[in-house]
Amino acid sequence: IINYPSRGIGKSTMGKIIEFAFLNNITLLEAINSKIATLSKWQQTNVNNFAQLIKSWQQLEVPLPKLVQKILDDLGLIDQFKNSKDPQEITRAENLQEFISACSEFYEQFLDENKEEPTLAEYLQNIALQTDLDNLDPQEESVKLMTMHNAKGLEFDYVFIVGLEEGLLPHSRSMDTNKELQEERRLLYVAITRTKKQLFMSYAKNRNIFGDSILTMPSHFIKEMDERFYKKEVVAKSSHINFDRKIVLESSKHFQIGDKVFHKKFGKGIILNVDGKDVDAKLTISFSGGKLKKIIGSYVTRI
Numbered sequence: 001i002i003n004y005p006s007r008g009i010g011k012s013t014m015g016k017i018i019e020f021a022f023l024n025n026i027t028l029l030e031a032i033n034s035k036i037a038t039l040s041k042w043q044q045t046n047v048n049n050f051a052q053l054i055k056s057w058q059q060l061e062v063p064l065p066k067l068v069q070k071i072l073d074d075l076g077l078i079d080q081f082k083n084s085k086d087p088q089e090i091t092r093a094e095n096l097q098e099f100i101s102a103c104s105e106f107y108e109q110f111l112d113e114n115k116e117e118p119t120l121a122e123y124l125q126n127i128a129l130q131t132d133l134d135n136l137d138p139q140e141e142s143v144k145l146m147t148m149h150n151a152k153g154l155e156f157d158y159v160f161i162v163g164l165e166e167g168l169l170p171h172s173r174s175m176d177t178n179k180e181l182q183e184e185r186r187l188l189y190v191a192i193t194r195t196k197k198q199l200f201m202s203y204a205k206n207r208n209i210f211g212d213s214i215l216t217m218p219s220h221f222i223k224e225m226d227e228r229f230y231k232k233e234v235v236a237k238s239s240h241i242n243f244d245r246k247i248v249l250e251s252s253k254h255f256q257i258g259d260k261v262f263h264k265k266f267g268k269g270i271i272l273n274v275d276g277k278d279v280d281a282k283l284t285i286s287f288s289g290g291k292l293k294k295i296i297g298s299y300v301t302r303i
Contacts, residue, residue: 001075008046013039017047022268022288027258029054064118065104072096090173101208121257148191159195161188164203166217188221201230254279254297261285261300266293268303 003009016038021031032051036044053074060067072078081093103123110118144156163169170184192199201222206213255261259271266287273284281297 002050005076005080007050008042009050013043013047016043018286019288021270025260027270028286029258064107064120064123065100067120068100068103068123072100104208148187151194152190155194155196157195157197158200159191159198160200160202161191162202164201164219164222165207166219169219169221185221185224199230202235253277253281255281255283260303262303263287263293263295263300266291269293269300 002014016036017028017031020034020036020038021028024031024034026034032047032054036047039047057067057071057074060070062070078093078096081089081096084090106123106126107118110122148161166172169188170181174180174184192201203218203222204216206215208214253274254277255271255274257271257274261269261271261283263269263285266285269285269287271283272286272292275282275284276297279297283295283297283300285293285295285300287293
């Protein structure tokens, strides 16, 4: 987010910040809070403004969901994506809204299990992707998660279609004209006909949006289906879902973000991300000159 939305901190400025951090053996966060001689007056002002924005978030003493909401409001990302005519950017706005809802759910579960409030770092670590797609066996039996558009041409024994609610399917932006509505109906037909054995369709009675529980309406497409060909079942909502997954705290990791390390080939670096808990965790490291590398932790040493 250092330059998105644009705040005048480009690659040249970033390179000088990273170089300053290495020369002075400090973190990038410490660097943006410093006066950097190699920056122009205009560049230094832009960096200072960003540093003040970070500091204002750090000084907030609010629960995690409110902190996330505040950060997104200050950045203006949701409004920017919402007002776009690009379908991909509209999807990004919806993803950010879901991010806030997921944050609220994580906060409540963490508080219930640990009797203390989680930090933002603990939440981000919890949602970090931990799967190695390069080692995925395409022949292995597993759940395939995809959009309806991407399902075209494929077939599966069992298909689950979720979110059959007004505003989702059909999408709220597709109900203005009959042509758009017809396209949504065709898309659902494509999803239904991917099934070889059994089809499951579902909708929620309420859904978390921006951290608030909103009552929903079943998609009117359901009413268009002949009831002779499906069986309706009401599933009670569980009060607590246990995924049997232990949350990894930042403090329990062998490596932590901001650690300074040394690699025999690339030299000194700063850890930007840690994927894993032990010494063999996957590290994203910024080396001298701004080079980013992903390296197994056992190949570096702390400085």
